[in-house]
Amino acid sequence: MEATQLQYVTELRTVLTRLIKKLRKESATGQQLSLTERSTLVLLQQNTALQPTELAAMEKITNQSMSQILAHLLELGYINRSVSETDKRKAIITLSEQGEEVLKQVRSERDKWLAQAIEATCTRHEQEMLKQIIVPLEKIIEFE
Known part of the structure; x- marks a missing residue:
């Protein structure tokens, strides 16, 4: 793999890791x-x-x-x-039912934050790009 390709991979890994960490912090329920x-x-x-x-x-x-x-x-x-x-x-x-509700609450808090962050920081074009990247990311996740 050439150096420029490796840089791109490193940047992608870094940004995804930071996003995951940020999402974990954006749920008051989940932090408990x-x-x-x-x-x-x-x-x-x-x-x-x-x-x-x-x-x-x-x-x-x-x-x-x-x-x-x-x-x-x-x-x-x-x-x-x-x-x-x-x-x-x-x-x-x-x-339990209460456990099920806690999971729903955590996901809801994270989804709400992510939706607000995307709306506040991304142009319509960038939002469309984010929608387009979901399929390739799913392919990467499934790679063995």
Whole structure:
């Protein structure tokens, strides 16, 4: 890869990273939870029900760390814990209604900020360019 191409790639990575960090800060609701706690809630939303060991593996953290995260989320009322029907020794974790609402609130706050930022800083032409870049970015995300 030539130097000018590498510079472009570096600039793209940097700007995307900064945007993600900025979006994380633009949700007062989301800031009350750690990144791993928010990620755990999203995993539960996507998978309906998981065991603590499955969540720990998906988050690439220890079972003990996941236990602490789940205890905090349970205390906040964002998750439900029940006993497995097939194996009474195993716990099943699901997202509670309150947890679902928190995720919706976080996304709403971030979307609202992003919409305001785009409207305030980008011309109509630039807004159209942003719409056009979504498909190529999705292709990059899917690349293995």
